[in-house]
Amino acid sequence: MAGRGKKAGGKKKANGYKMPAPIPVGEVINDTLMNKKWKIGPSIGVGGFGEIYSASAGSPRKSANNYPYVVKIEPHENGPLFVEKHFYIKNANKEDISKFMQSKKLSSLGMPTYFGNGSHDFQGEKYRYLVLERYGKDVWTLFNECDRSFPTTTVFQLGLQMLDVLEYIHSRDYVHADIKGANILMGLKKGTENQAYLVDFGLASRVNDKEFKPDPKCAHNGTIEYTSRDAHLGVPTMRGDLEILGYNMLQWIVGELPWEKSLKEPKTVQSMKENFMKNPKANITKQYPDVPNALIQFFEYINTLKPKDIPDYTKCREIFESYLKSEGKTRQSKIEFIKSKNTKPVKNTDKELEPKNSLKKVVVRRRGRLAKAKSPESDNCENEQPADIAETVKTKKRKSTEPHVDVTIKKTKMPPKATPPVKKNHKNTATQTSVEKPKRRVSFDLPEKDKDSSQEVNSSVDIFDDSQEIEEKKVKRRRRLLNTKIVTVNRVVRKKTTARNKTSDTPATANGRSPK
Structure with a gap:
């Protein structure tokens, strides 16, 4: 089996997982369980365990953008996709997701659904596959494209959507344990562009009902910069998922976590997180004064939870929603990843309500030109005329109920400039023309300087x-x-x-x- 794998081109990565051989476009996967045929499209990514391909059900499509599904493929020797496959089979049923949404009065939920799974033989190698819906860009890619900083309101909107998904997962007695930007994808279908989806359940595990006891074999599991304190001890928990989400939100706001320079030393990172969470308010206020107090409250609430406690998701949502409300946003507002150019809000509310082509702005521009014309430093004033002119500036027709206003602007009378000697x-x-004259x-x-001059x-x-x-x-x-x-x-x-x-x-x- 191992020899055939090498012949097929499979190689082992640093994490010990063997990568599958490249699957050509047009390869057909026969799904006997779902009675469907999945046709492989172009590759769209490589994970830590295998490769991800675009796919379609039916005839092949010309463009990768027309493939509505993705197929995750790994050799049977690997394990993450096996865990993820069984998680989807138990928890990604459309009916279960729909019931949860109705109970929470949600119009959308960032929980992906699966469409098929099974085994496939290619070039003598046996592969495991999982078919999911295709989504758009991941949040980590968007984060880097935006110079590693999101608008604060966007961070809390994403946080709200992730709280909904975590509540659903936890209600099924599972924890995700690997929440990060690379595992959060934006919707691709029309109407889902503002919905974020939490994917990659390769580290998902059932909640341990036994006594909380550190497990050195599973210590530091997950992505090291976001791993919770409980996961550093080898025990993934529900409160640990909230802590991981909080670290992501902090990074999305400030750009970098305090321990990112020590990621090669897991124990050092663990120690820094312990010190950070002892007093999150003092540490955040000292290092990141621009971080909203709502995120500090979220960290402080996490510290009140015990390892086996079920989080109060309603309370967490209230913390996030109260901040959004103070910024004039709601969870339904459009998610904008690029920060606005006008970072400082205008305090005067009257100015904010003015139309773009307002009368006041027109008057200011006119005055600016008049002031420039009357500048005493201008040398080219030979053909200047007195500005004894009155102009009437009228606003354009507006669809507003406000009264129409005419404003008269008078130019100050200015004496003619003297011609230089x-x-x-x-x-x-400047005064010459293109027509030649005789x-x-x-x-x-000339003025007489000396009467005796000859x-x-x-x-x-x-x-x-x-x-x-x-x-x-x-x-x-x-x-x-x-x-x-x-x-x-x-x-x-x-x-x-x-x-x-x-x-x-x-x-x-x-x-x-x-x-x-």
Whole structure:
């Protein structure tokens, strides 16, 4: 048997389980118990015990997305799928799940149903298989895609759904013992996108009715970062399932558990968890001040339970639901894994109720543009006009019963800006056009700096009366000031010039423009 397994390509993993040989797409599994034929599709994952394939009942499908089932396959030598198969046979009956949902008034429950199981021979190797419904992404993948942090309300929504599943499992005298993001899958069918399903019951076991006694052979079973204190001692319990859920929720909020750097040392992790749970309020408040008090209350309640106690699921749900209510959410709210960009809520409730295209926002934008236009630091103000204009801004038609409001925005009157002094050989390219004009030479009288200067001044037949000079003059500001103190400002005055008949080869510029 072992030789045939090697020939088929099976290899043992580090945990001692032998992996099955790859099953080709289109392989048919004859289910004699359910009288069905399951056709294997593309592989969608590899677990610690075997491989998971997409599957269909009937003719093969073209795309893996059209396969509504999954088939979990492991060699007969392994054991986890054997445990899981028998758990599903006893506890995943549709009628039992439906009765529980009716008694708890639940519209959905994250307990998967199974559709078939049996044995299958492939290339001389005997395999065990289990057929389940296909689900979407697992929470661990989503957690990593969201930079290892979920919105706090999403964490408590997932916690509520897991409490429902755990209550159902515990009512059947079973514990899961391996709750983690990789074993929580989101619904794939239409209408189940917001429902999380707890899968992988390979470590599920019946509740031990005997006296609580540590079992070294089963010590540290499960996924080490989430293993409960009871499971570290080798005894899985109902309160241990709640503790495991609490560790997951803490990680989903803060991103990392305090003992994640010591996972290779199970006893060290066990000791750190014991110290953490001695005073969860002080430890969480000190290390993670942003964690809601509701999660601290959940840990404190777990500490009140004895090993054989049945948890009060109603009380736990009330703790989670009270927090969601304080955040304006319910368990039926849409689950959002990506945090909102606006992390800080607006305290003013009136602002939250305003429509996106509100009148107030329009006015603010208009004012922003006007303020920019009136900036005294603007250099390109040559063609600026006084802004003595009144504009009326009207809101768009809304389907609201609120009255229609018209708001008039007046622009402050602004005096015209002075044209800067003429610069030698300066060309303002912003005022030039693409049409070439006939070249002409224009000159103007320059201000006389020295009466005795013998330098000749250029001129032409074309005369413009806008040559300017800066004259310093003391004036009072027209605007109302806090005092009547006289200030000194530069005032632009116009000076007439006379033309001279002499021309020059060098073209002059006026008002910052080229006459070409």
